[in-house]
Amino acid sequence: DADVTQTPRNRITKTGKRIMLECSQTKGHDRMYWYRQDPGLGLRLIYYSFDVKDINKGEISDGYSVSRQAQAKFSLSLESAIPNQTALYFCATSDVRGGESFFGPGTRLTVL
Amino acid sequence: GQQVMQIPQYQHVQEGEDFTTYCNSSTTLSNIQWYKQRPGGHPVFLIQLVKSGEVKKQKRLTFQFGEAKKNSSLHITATQTTDVGTYFCAGRDSGTYKYIFGTGTRLKVLA
Numbered sequence: 001d002a003d004v005t006q007t008p009r010n011r012i013t014k015t016g017k018r019i020m021l022e023c024s025q026t027k028g029h030d031r032m033y034w035y036r037q038d039p040g041l042g043l044r045l046i047y048y049s050f051d052v053k054d055i056n057k058g059e060i061s062d063g064y065s066v067s068r069q070a071q072a073k074f075s076l077s078l079e080s081a082i083p084n085q086t087a088l089y090f091c092a093t094s095d096v097r098g099g100e101s102f103f104g105p106g107t108r109l110t111v112l
Numbered sequence: 113g114q115q116v117m118q119i120p121q122y123q124h125v126q127e128g129e130d131f132t133t134y135c136n137s138s139t140t141l142s143n144i145q146w147y148k149q150r151p152g153g154h155p156v157f158l159i160q161l162v163k164s165g166e167v168k169k170q171k172r173l174t175f176q177f178g179e180a181k182k183n184s185s186l187h188i189t190a191t192q193t194t195d196v197g198t199y200f201c202a203g204r205d206s207g208t209y210k211y212i213f214g215t216g217t218r219l220k221v222l223a
Contacts, residue, residue: 033210035213040121040215041215042118042200042213042214042215042216043155043200043202043213043216044213045210045211045212045213048210050209056210058210059113059212090154090155092155098204098209098211099160100145100157100160101145101147101155101157101202101211102157103154103155103156104154105153105154106154
């Protein structure tokens, strides 16, 4: 089984809808991250969490919110989706030493 | 804020040719990581460099970290079709605990 899972894998929604993307991990890592990937822009950090009580904004947090429900779960919400939030979203984890990150399979989100 | 740029954005090579991608940071880095993302896949960790001037090799891949710890490179010798994908660097700023990813270089290998 995959160590980092994301649901859903694909989602098409309409402008103004609320969307939640979920991430779960079985690696036992404290640190979790949400990134979005756009062609030519690489991976940009949206939010990150170093433990259950720690939430930090990344480079592009506007329009997004997160919740760290447990060590293993980190969800990303779009309160009112807009078309320029159409992107590939990745969740990732790393251990407290900040070594390699382990990425989930990604969620492809389309906002019409 | 910290910015990490990679060049080139795209590279097409004939199988057997060499390939290099360069990563440049606007700030001094504490360390740098490299990832590979296959088409349709997710980024997978390749290596981490920590020391100034460090060079590491993985088979046909050679990774370098600049003396000033603001740039890095990945060189692939004699590319193969299995090397196809996008290569990302990710730099950690000395004052933070998060990594900023570069824009990536997409490699296409023509058989």
